[in-house]
Amino acid sequence: xxxxxxxxxxxxxxxxxxxxxxxxxxxxxxxxxxxxxxxxxxxxxxxxxxxxxxxxxxxxxxxxxxxxxxxxxxxxxxxxxxxxxxxxxxxxxxxxxxxxxxxxxxxxxxxxxxxxxxxxxxxxxxxxxxxxxxxxxxxxxxxxxxxxxxxxxxxxxxxxxxxxxxxxxxxxxxxxxxxxxxxxxxxxxxxxxxxxxxxxxxxxxxxxxxxxxxxxxxxxxxxxxxxxxxxxxxxxxxxxxxxxxxxxxxxxx
Amino acid sequence: xxxxxxxxxxxxxxxxxxxxxxxxxxxxxxxxxxxxxxxxxxxxxxxxxxxxxxxxxxxxxxxxxxxxxxxxxxxxxxxxxxxxxxxxxxxxxxxxxxxxx
Numbered sequence: 001x002x003x004x005x006x007x008x009x010x011x012x013x014x015x016x017x018x019x020x021x022x023x024x025x026x027x028x029x030x031x032x033x034x035x036x037x038x039x040x041x042x043x044x045x046x047x048x049x050x051x052x053x054x055x056x057x058x059x060x061x062x063x064x065x066x067x068x069x070x071x072x073x074x075x076x077x078x079x080x081x082x083x084x085x086x087x088x089x090x091x092x093x094x095x096x097x098x099x100x101x102x103x104x105x106x107x108x109x110x111x112x113x114x115x116x117x118x119x120x121x122x123x124x125x126x127x128x129x130x131x132x133x134x135x136x137x138x139x140x141x142x143x144x145x146x147x148x149x150x151x152x153x154x155x156x157x158x159x160x161x162x163x164x165x166x167x168x169x170x171x172x173x174x175x176x177x178x179x180x181x182x183x184x185x186x187x188x189x190x191x192x193x194x195x196x197x198x199x200x201x202x203x204x205x206x207x208x209x210x211x212x213x214x215x216x217x218x219x220x221x222x223x224x225x226x227x228x229x230x231x232x233x234x235x236x237x238x239x240x241x242x243x244x245x246x247x248x249x250x251x252x253x
Numbered sequence: 254x255x256x257x258x259x260x261x262x263x264x265x266x267x268x269x270x271x272x273x274x275x276x277x278x279x280x281x282x283x284x285x286x287x288x289x290x291x292x293x294x295x296x297x298x299x300x301x302x303x304x305x306x307x308x309x310x311x312x313x314x315x316x317x318x319x320x321x322x323x324x325x326x327x328x329x330x331x332x333x334x335x336x337x338x339x340x341x342x343x344x345x346x347x348x349x350x351x352x353x354x
Binding site: 018022023026030033034037038040041046049050053056057060063064066067068069071072075076079080083084087088091092094095097101107111112115116118119120122123126127130131141142143144145146147153156157159160161164165168169172175176178179180182183186187189 | 256268279288290294316325326331334
């Protein structure tokens with residue numbers, strides 16, 4: 001194979017006939033994928049839909065292995081089935097929407113036939129274009145070969161991600177941070193913008209009561225409030241030392 | 254030898270269509286999210302197939318990035334779903350007509 005230059009698309013499609021094992025693997029994987037996808041769409045219970053999604057993801061992982069992308073198959077199972085679907089199930093259980101929903105009622109009358117017609121039209125168009133058109137694709141290889149590399153696909157993928165795609169990789173770090181911050185902001189209840197720090201201070205039963213926290217405007221006030229907190233903590237410790245019996249009585253039921 | 258690539262491409266197209274159909278007909282926001290995941294997986298399958306056909310590891314790198322974007326998207330999307338559910342006690346997309354003219 002050449003490493004540069006335009007290659008007609010139909011030449012890429014011409015490969016040697018597949019072996020029986022490959023055919024069986026592809027057949028089973030494709031069946032699992034399609035059945036799982038249909039199950040996601042038609043299942044009434046969201047939990048069942050999530051489990052069908054797991055089935056589809058495992059089928060896609062099988063097809064990844066079949067095509068030599070072993071690392072991506074492992075990542076697919078770990079990240080998708082292990083993290084994303086678990087997140088889905090967590091939210092379903094958290095919201096308590098794990099009950100059957102009625103798929104019969106349809107507020108928009110022509111929505112389903114129209115959607116089906118649209119999707120079938122798009123699918124047939126894509127398949128016809130894919131098998132009929134003779135496009136020229138771009139350069140044969142831009143990020144290095146994937147097959148028959150020293151270290152397997154893991155080394156090839158790692159080299160590609162950390163050299164050719166280093167800047168996008170750094171951008172994903174920023175993206176993940178933004179996602180975390182966004183999730184925290186979204187999950188915060190409205191009205192609880194500030195945390196009351198007085199709740200964290202254990203006043204220690206009979207210990208000296210802490211003073212009213214002064215407004216933290218001057219350095220003196222900061223020092224004063226810090227001292228009051230220190231006094232409260234010391235009172236807690238001394239109280240625990242003086243009254244061990246009462247402490248244990250409070251703890252034990 | 255291995256399965257010819259156009260079988261995988263056709264399977265990816267079918268998977269993408271099923272996901273798109275589910276996104277269009279379902280009303281539960283959570284199930285719509287799952288259908289988006291199906292479409293992302295169809296794109297991933299196509300990327301890996303082209304990576305094998307062109308013998309270029311760039312397709313697999315793109316799958317890697319799609320995985321990251323999918324994880325971030327699910328986190329933010331489910332956060333929005335939880336925030337909406339607090340207010341409206343529903344995960345049906347039809348109930349979100351506050352901005353309807």
